[in-house]
Amino acid sequence: MLVLLQVVAVAAFAPLVQGSMKRLRANLQGRPGPSPFQPYRDLAKLWAKEALQPKGISPLPLIAPGVVLGVALTFAAALPLVAAPGGLDPVVDIIALAFLLALGRFLLALAALDTRSAFAGMAASREMTFASLVEPTLLLALLGGAMLGGGTKLSLLLTAPFGLAAALAFAAFFLVLLAETARIPIDNQETHYELTMIHEGLVLEYSGWQLAMLQFAEQVRQLSFFVLAAILLPGGAAWWMHLPWIIVLVGAIGVTETMFAKLRLFEVPQVLTTAFILAATSIVLRVLGMPV
Amino acid sequence: MLRLAGIIATAAIALTAGCFAILGLAFSQHGVFPLGTLAGPIPILTLVLGVTPLAAPFCAILAMLGTAIAIWSTQRGKPIDMVLIAAFMAAMLLVLVARSVALFFVAWEAMSLISALLVASHHERRGVRRATFVYLVVAQIGALCVLAALGLLAIQASNPSFAAIARAAANLSPGTRNAVFVLALLGFGSKAGLVPLHFWLPRAHPVAPAGASALLSGAMLKIALYGLLLVTFELAAPGPISWGIATIVIGVLSALAGVIYALVDHDLKRLLAYHSVENIGIVVIGIGVALVGQAIGNPALAALGLVAALFHAINHGLFKALLFLGAGVVADEEGTVDLERLGGLWGSLVWTAPLFLIGCAAITGLPPFNGFVSEWLTFQSLVAGVLAGDETIKLVLLSAIAGLALTGGLAAVCFVKVFGVVFLGSARCRTQPRPVERFGGSTLAMGLLAALCTLLGLIPMLAVAPLARIAGAVLGALPIATPSLPVLPATLAILPLAGALFAVALAARRGVRAVPTWTCASPVTPSAQYTATAFSKPARTIFSFVLLPERHRQYEFATRWFPQRIVYHTESRYLIDEISRSVAAVTLRIARRSRAMQSGSLRLYVAYALVALIVTVALAR
Structure with a gap:
């Protein structure tokens, strides 16, 4: 039951986090910006609208939004929050989580290719390629802390002490998070120019209630990533520290998005490689038991 | 007959x-x-x-x-x-x-x-x-x-x-x-x-x-x-630890090389063959962990590695056979396996396409199919090895974890490309519609393999329990327990599956209006679709240090400024071919030099034989 509560809580706050980030970014850029609650209204409006879709040859574009939402909710259920040590934590470990995220991405990319749009194909190619570079970093950044506790469970992250190695792991994870949540400097959620889109290009052909499902899934996935990042920060083991750390993360991303421009496409791999080196250094320090 | x-x-x-x-x-x-x-x-x-x-x-x-x-x-x-x-x-x-x-x-x-x-x-x-x-x-x-x-x-x-x-x-x-x-x-x-x-x-x-x-x-x-x-x-057991380490290194290299070359290949069958190199690499990583476990006196670790390796071997047999048979149907029906000439086959190959999709999902390691379980087990064996081994083992196995993760990600890129380009969208070259595929022997065979991929994915213990017994018989120990395994694939699959059903049910109830694809107001043509070459472009650029791609571009101008036609051709060179070519060149050069000794005279050869004999006897004494 607790795990259900956890999913509901993450799902309920996910649009608010998205809205706050948008508002903060607007304010930092000297614009008033929409209310933090705007995403709720957007979702409600989209949900009520009819869905338009180019007729795909397969049912994949039809089922993809549902699968992506299912993946996001499973991710939220697997977080080691109130539900630890019960819930999904004994079953869904860090490695399974990486495979799970791949499932949603795979279907969405296929759905994009079925639309016959060159923009969607381009986005699918970029999203999949960058995701493949992110995956090793994601695993190493999370596994380091868990392996100190002797396993691969997400809840073991709660027991890992904070130090230099943990800070490196967090830095790597932060870059992973920017990539996974389609943030500047890696991607840009707000772009209206098809050629620069990565993630938004994938969902270009979705509208109405189908788009609502996809946007909601993105928000849930984003908040789940934030929670994992908060757990990696000092004191992240305590549940009451999550909220302040998430607020700090929202601020940090807002500042990052304001200070940096989107990188040229082929400079993104360099950022991802940097993240990988940070994660690798961190896990080597930890696994070899260096006193840091 | x-x-x-x-x-x-x-x-x-x-x-x-x-x-x-x-x-x-x-x-x-x-x-x-x-x-x-x-x-x-x-x-x-x-x-x-x-x-x-x-x-x-x-x-x-x-x-x-x-x-x-x-x-x-x-x-x-x-x-x-x-x-x-x-x-x-x-x-x-x-x-x-x-x-x-x-x-x-x-x-x-x-x-x-x-x-x-x-x-x-x-x-x-x-x-x-x-x-x-x-x-x-x-x-x-x-x-x-x-x-x-x-x-x-x-x-x-x-x-x-x-x-x-x-x-x-x-x-x-x-x-x-x-x-x-x-x-x-x-x-x-x-x-x-x-x-x-x-x-x-x-x-x-x-x-x-x-x-x-x-x-x-x-x-x-x-x-x-x-x-x-x-x-x-x-026959030669037990080996030293260096066997395990050598095996793991070769396994990781095979997995990465296989998947990178597969990614840039656009011949469906050759691409699948490269994926065999990749998957054999994954199996060999498991074998390497088993060898390491045996060498460091940790039979439970060895058994886990062996179970992972054997399970992945079985799984690869199933999904690779499924994919090759599917490619056979494509070759039969379309007369080509060139990705750039195919497209939209979901429309005519109504049985092969969904079965091929199951094969793609399984080989990519997506839950809840069998490839996911054996790759997950391989990761578990690597993590257990990192925890159990000394410094060298820890570093080698950590690199293997990173390499395996990269392999998995790249395999996903490749199979999105394969399935998306071959079966989705619309046909790139063909104009008249093909007859719809009927259920027959070939579809039954693929259906059987796809069912096995799904069954072993959803209920992995069907294979893991017997394999654990075999590992026990070979190594004298049971594998390290993975208690979450029996329910893991189902747990991961249940919400995505429910979501898919929900989305389909909702679409049936509320309806989805079909509209033309948005292409900035230009006409939607099959040739505007993303191609396999284009799809693998980012990967080709990122891995250009291995792939050494060569590009040829040709412009045909109708007027002075605007090209009427651009012919773009790209090819990867193969490092191993380049190396073997240079070895062959050196060998030929040496052979040419040594021709001086070969006069064709019988007496000279007898003299050579005598000298060789004397030298041998002298050395042997």
Whole structure:
């Protein structure tokens, strides 16, 4: 039951986090910006609208939004929050989580290719390629802390002490998070120019209630990533520290998005490689038991 | 008639293989189940047959693939191929039950030669003859290494039966042991397609008929791995830790090289062959963990690695056969396997397309299919190895974790490309619609394989529990417990599946209005779709240091400023080809120089022989 509560809580706050980030970014850029609650209204409006879709040859574009939402909710259920040590934590470990995220991405990319749009194909190619570079970093950044506790469970992250190695792991994870949540400097959620889109290009052909499902899934996935990042920060083991750390993360991303421009496409791999080196250094320090 | 005979023979061999698998499993606590001994004229030629627990999973692969291919062949393929396939199956089964050096080697050679006949099936094409030649050369050099390794062991044990060799294994000197390992790695590794001896595989596998490609990739590569397991865990066991580390490094390199080359390849069958290199690499990583576990005295870790390796071997057999058979249907129906000329096949191949999708999901390691479970187990074995090993092992296994994660990600890119370009969107070259595919023998065969992929994914314990018993019999310990495994795939799948059903139900209730695709107001044409070359462009750029891509662009101008046509051609060079080409060049140069010594005069050659004799005698004294 607790795990259900956890999913509901993450799902309920996910649009608010998205809205706050948008508002903060607007304010930092000297614009008033929409209310933090705007995403709720957007979702409600989209949900009520009819869905338009180019007729795909397969049912994949039809089922993809549902699968992506299912993946996001499973991710939220697997977080080691109130539900630890019960819930999904004994079953869904860090490695399974990486495979799970791949499932949603795979279907969405296929759905994009079925639309016959060159923009969607381009986005699918970029999203999949960058995701493949992110995956090793994601695993190493999370596994380091868990392996100190002797396993691969997400809840073991709660027991890992904070130090230099943990800070490196967090830095790597932060870059992973920017990539996974389609943030500047890696991607840009707000772009209206098809050629620069990565993630938004994938969902270009979705509208109405189908788009609502996809946007909601993105928000849930984003908040789940934030929670994992908060757990990696000092004191992240305590549940009451999550909220302040998430607020700090929202601020940090807002500042990052304001200070940096989107990188040229082929400079993104360099950022991802940097993240990988940070994660690798961190896990080597930890696994070899260096006193840091 | 010929076809029927072939199908019945294949089915019978598959049935026998199935019985052997059950026998091997049932007798796993008692070691070998003897099938018979045939005394030869001299002791070295004694033939011993028996089913070991280690051979049981490989017999199971033969049983499942044999059945599927027998069903498949009721509808497709040439009759003569079916007879060859039956003989090929028989040779592979004989390798698995051979328990003496002579029989093993004869069966091994039979397997190589019959498979070469299958590769040469379309010998009227020049490229096919070339591929067959390369395959035969590598197969024969590999076979010589295998013979040398087994011969060395038989001489040390002064007995050609595997049982005696295994008993004498404890007395091997480290030098001999390592020599045997290196020879076995060369011999079996080249057959399995491990980097850098993989280069024959992407040439030979795609040119064979579909059923044969499925067996070559799905089964024969596993037989080679069985050979490696046989030598490292029975005949020359136990090995030092360096064996495990060398195996893991080769495994990671194979996995990465396989997937990177697959990513930029646009011939459906050759691309699948490269993925075989990748997946064999993943299996070999598991074998390496097992060797490390054995060397550091942690049999539970060794058993976990072995279970992961065996399970992935079975899984790869299933989904790779499924994909090759699917590619066979595409080749039959469309007359090409060039990705750039296909597209939109979901519309006509209504059975093949969804089954092929299951194969793609399984090979990518997506839950809840079988590939996910065995890759997850491989990761678990690596993590357990990092926790148990010393500094060197920790670093090697951590690199393996990173390499395996990258492999998984790149495999996903590749199979999105394959499935999206071949089956989704609209046809790129064809204009008139094709007839809709009917359910028949070939679809039934693929359906069987897809059902097995799903079943072993959803209920992994069906395979993991017997494999754990086999690992226990081979290594004397049960694998490290993975308590979450029985429910893991279902847990991951339930919400996405519910979501999919929800989305479909909602679409049925509320309706989705069909509109044209948004292409910035330009007309939607099939040629505007993203191509496979375009799809793999980012990866080609990122991995250009391995792929060494070459681009050719040609502009045809109608007016001075605006090109009417742009011809774009890109090709990857193969590092291994470049290296072998330079080796060949050096060899030829040396040969040309040494021509000075070759006058063709008989007296001179006699003199050479005499000098050589004197030098040898002088050195020997």
